[in-house]
Amino acid sequence: MSPLSVLDLPQLYTKPSAKALLDTLALLTSAPSSWDYNADPDTKDGLDLDTQGEVERVQIDSEGVARYLTSIVSNSLKWIPDEEVKEEIWNQASLRLSERSGRTAMGDLNRRFTIPTRDGSFELNIHEPALTGDDLGLKTWAASYLLAKRLHLFDLIPPGQRDKARVLELGSGTGLVGLAMAGLGADVVLTDLPSIYTNLARNAKTNASIVEQNRGIIRTGVLDWTSPHSCTLFPEDVVDTNGDGDALSEKFPLILAADSLYSPDHPQMLVNTIAAWLSEDVDSKVIVEFPYRAAYLPEIASFRKQMTMIGLQILNEGEEKGFDDWGDASKDEDALVTCWWSCWGKNLPGQDS
Template identity: 45%
Template sequence: MSKSTTNNHAAHQSDHEEEVLDVLDLPQIYTKPSSQQLLDTLALLSLEPQSWDKSTAQPKPKVSSNGVPQYLTRIVSSPLDWIKDDVEKEKIWDIASLRLSERSGRTGMGDITRSFRIPLSADTTNSSSTMKPVITSSNDQDITVQVSIHEPALTEDNLGLKTWASSFVFARNWHTLRDRIPLVFGKDENATILELGAGTGLVGIAAAAVLGANVLLTDLPEIVPNLERNIASNKEMIESRKGSARAAILDWTVPEKIIYPDETHGSTRSLAAEEQSSKYPLIVAADPIYSKEHPAWLVQTIDCHLAQSPDARVLIQIPIREAYAEERADLKDRMVKIGLELFHEQTETGYDDWSDGRGDELSEVECWLGMWKWKDA
């Protein structure tokens, strides 16, 4: 980030700096606050989902996390007998319980919807390689697009239902990456991007919008329904950018089989033989490795679907997690063995919200992007 940009950013932050409230500043149960006072306070204590993208909207007052769980527990356990409306009391207890669950971390937050602002040009990103949230103004509509992403309640069995840091870093970079994907951008209007392990769909939806490209977003059967929902939510925006997006089921253990959900009957159908034989000039994946088996499965799927062309590309964004160093090395070795070579790589800092629920700062995640092409094509 340039010095002038940094100064403007700091000035903008100082304009909105507010005194942090203490839990003792909130209406206390022993004072018998009204139902409206309690509801307003509970709204103030909501932990809104992070989008990693700040807007210029006036922020709500911040409350110190110290003592908040105890404060909420007192509300939940109180009979609220001075409030005569039973419906109001139930509402207060329900919302206070929700505020408590939010403080159990991301897994306790239930369903959330995030909004991500994605640049269409370099004018809306920092010159620095650190991808911190960027402040944008209301007249940025011509140089950014806003992607709405729904995330169902998260479980350890379905980590694909969360938007991870590497996906946002990847999505924010499409406007600079397009020069390295010749078949998709500027040469073949009918070319389709294949996304593997699309998760919530941020990367693929952003690609469809920024590149004006056709994108097939794939994942496991339990992930695809939410993927379809997010594509539908952003359909108008994607089509306004001359792009298209579609979801399908693709299990890496059976890489040759792509299955489209049937929109009319709730069933599924396999791609026709002629469709399955087609290859993709660009395959992308973000954060695709979190088990020892994934490198082998991912690479065999890439080998099955990547076009045999000098212009074919594979883009893989991976968070640099110490626990998966062997898997990253295995992935690179396997890519070389199928005839691909790494021709470009870069690292950037992303931000994740896999927090303890106390409303703390986002955690930094170093993200590596590798670009591959056929060595002898």
Template identity: 45%
Template sequence: MISPDEPLHVLDLPQLYQKPSGTDLIKALALLSLQPRTFGTTADVVKGPAVQPEGVTRYLTSIIASSLAWLDADELREAIWDAASARLSERSGRTAMPAMSRVFNIPTSSGEEYTLTLHEPSLTADNLGMKTWVSSYLLSRRLHGLESPPSLVPSSTDATIPTQRPLRALELGAGTGLVGLSFAALRGKSATIHLTDLPEIVPNLAHNAALNIELLNRTGAAVTTGLLDWSVTPSPLPTEEQRYDVILAADPLYSPSHPKWLVDTVGPWLSRGLNARVVTEMPLRDAYLPQVKEFRQRMGALGLAIIEEGEEIGYDDWESADGGALAVKCWWSIWGWSEKLE
């Protein structure tokens, strides 16, 4: 007798030569479902199917290739083929997955958790902003520690701007919006936030803001979305009143052009007040380490200095061939002006 705590072997599943019922095949395929990971730590990772991975791909392929002639209904055969194809796609990497809705739990300073729902279209190489990346998840879970410190209050060099106004925040390269929406929910009425990205990303970003309207309304959050192309210098340059007290960016570097573009965007849009902050998190993947180094150098040249930084491990989803979680080292940093700028 097999212990319920022990993973099954693929040979324990209904075998085609036995001509199993359609119901039994559907149940077996449901058992093989791989769920998206929650990114965080090994304790957060959703457990995979209770079936040993050896032989599963061959099992699924055999079902897709079979005529399933012993089953009576065409609809039942189609449902089984579709389920087997979906299970095979789940094991073929995130780019093979269809559109999905993801649920993320974000801690608050009170110990409560907020739940955000994000829609992710099917991923292709030219729409990487449609996926929620591990650094976004890690930064969103760090934001509650930034919720109330004195350093994150409006402070302007312009005496005509009231210091008690809501804090203004901007997210660059918001993607699916996890970081910005988390920030909005955590800050509530005390802040407004503008989530920005490229034209092809913004419609899904706006859609995700709408998906979470109940949470945003409950916390009194004010969220807007819009286009911001880092490669284009704003003209005219924003006034101090138009600038932002906080700029957020997660996983913003995946092109040799990005360090310059990102810092060139931070410069005109960040408030000149000494309380202004740039909060970033990015993976330390070998291919992009030169870009991280360049980003640090350019931020320093702009007049910004690191106030606090650290590294942490997250687990990206759908990166490995078997659908397992892949450990990713990420670097987070908080920047402020090294001296008062006029």
């Protein structure tokens, strides 16, 4: 079926009903593109935008949509008597415009992610506040989504294992990777900076039931890489860092991190933190995934070098493609990123580095 033209939508000169306009604006909802490269855009493979109710998706030619939405925002809609309904129409039209201006122009989002398992899948609900300032951890990045979907392939939780895998996630952001690991049945501690913690704790609380159903455990805390040996955990019902917490003391046989290198200082800081919290077990592992962004390629090279200096070596690695949703990924080539994932283990005496 060919896409509808803007001219097929209710035209304002015909004085369409409020319901007709609201239904049309619902059809124009622009969910973020799937971050899977080669994914079917109609299915949004694994990613959806939380909406009120189910809306039948109709393809609409993007040509002229922004102008159509602007005409609604600027129209008095004087044939619609209900002032509250008119406000809702203007609000929805404004939201549709902001969605087409890229992620930075959008407000809060609630996203649903489907995470594959060895024998099925489960769904996580992730909240992203409106992006302000430099809090990049308030957005879910392509590398995090790709790593969350890849975790089950590492066989980190063997079938029938009684003791839960203990996992620490560094730079958790919105918590997608750590929550995915917990949803696979692990005992996971998610950590980030104080400015990120409130949203991280909110997402942990939102997904607590699905994690519990899958026999996982989640805890959240603050860990600043400038003080790599100090981590404070907060109770489940605490969503800010103003109260007292408990110092984390245990070390972990598995550490996760995704898309956390965007400063020349970060590689050394991240590796120092890994060294502080990785257990001495010979089979301890670190799994990371970072995008190959041109500006930060030196950071990846530095990370690799620093990891070897603390006695770790790459056990397995690969590349995969995905999209970051700063704009329309179908039109913005810069949204397509190649991500490098790697699994690191101990470089034991007698092993080749």
